[in-house]
Amino acid sequence: MSIATKPGDPVSRRRMITKVVAVAATLAAASRASSLTVRTVVPAADADKTRTSLHQEVDLKATPERIYEILLDSKLFTAFSGLPAEVSAAAGGRFSMFRGQIEGRNIELVPGQRIVQAWRPAHWDPGVYSIVRFELRGHEASTHVVLDHTGFPEGDAESLGSGWKEHYWDRLTKYLGT
Numbered sequence: 001m002s003i004a005t006k007p008g009d010p011v012s013r014r015r016m017i018t019k020v021v022a023v024a025a026t027l028a029a030a031s032r033a034s035s036l037t038v039r040t041v042v043p044a045a046d047a048d049k050t051r052t053s054l055h056q057e058v059d060l061k062a063t064p065e066r067i068y069e070i071l072l073d074s075k076l077f078t079a080f081s082g083l084p085a086e087v088s089a090a091a092g093g094r095f096s097m098f099r100g101q102i103e104g105r106n107i108e109l110v111p112g113q114r115i116v117q118a119w120r121p122a123h124w125d126p127g128v129y130s131i132v133r134f135e136l137r138g139h140e141a142s143t144h145v146v147l148d149h150t151g152f153p154e155g156d157a158e159s160l161g162s163g164w165k166e167h168y169w170d171r172l173t174k175y176l177g178t
Helices: 013-031 064-071 074-081 157-175
Strands: 038-041 053-060 094-097 102-110 114-121 130-139 142-150
Touching (some): 064 074, 064 142, 074 157, 142 157
Antiparallel strands (some): 053 142, 094 102, 102 114
8 A cells, every 4th residue: 555645744544544544445345256257357458469477266155165066076066167178186196177178287286275277278279288276275164266378379468358357266166156
């Protein structure tokens, strides 16, 4: 948080309190947002064509352990996505999702907390993988999922960003009944 002051001027208590209250109100409003709210960090539009990473955050009405299980179990993944999936729940294990449209390997698995995958759509050139990282942060009976998807080819940011929302977040929300 920054408050504009002249060098050497003390920050007034009233200005500091006003700023803190404004930030707190913003955070409170965000916490009341629907579980369908996907917050995406997007750079300026002219940078979109060269962007090779994206960041999304979504709140889901299930525990981190449940979200972890759904993302790493073939039957549960198939149930929420509506398309066949074969998913290994082991580090180093392979996965194939959405009827083979997405494939890769699990790199790091921390039960109920983190999933890191080497991830690729089948139409990318052979050997081209990106890194997908799911951070699962529990709060009461819900999970704040932080997705960081990095290292994908330039020009794919827009379709990947909308794909995560449509194929993961919207379908998971529906599957979880929220």
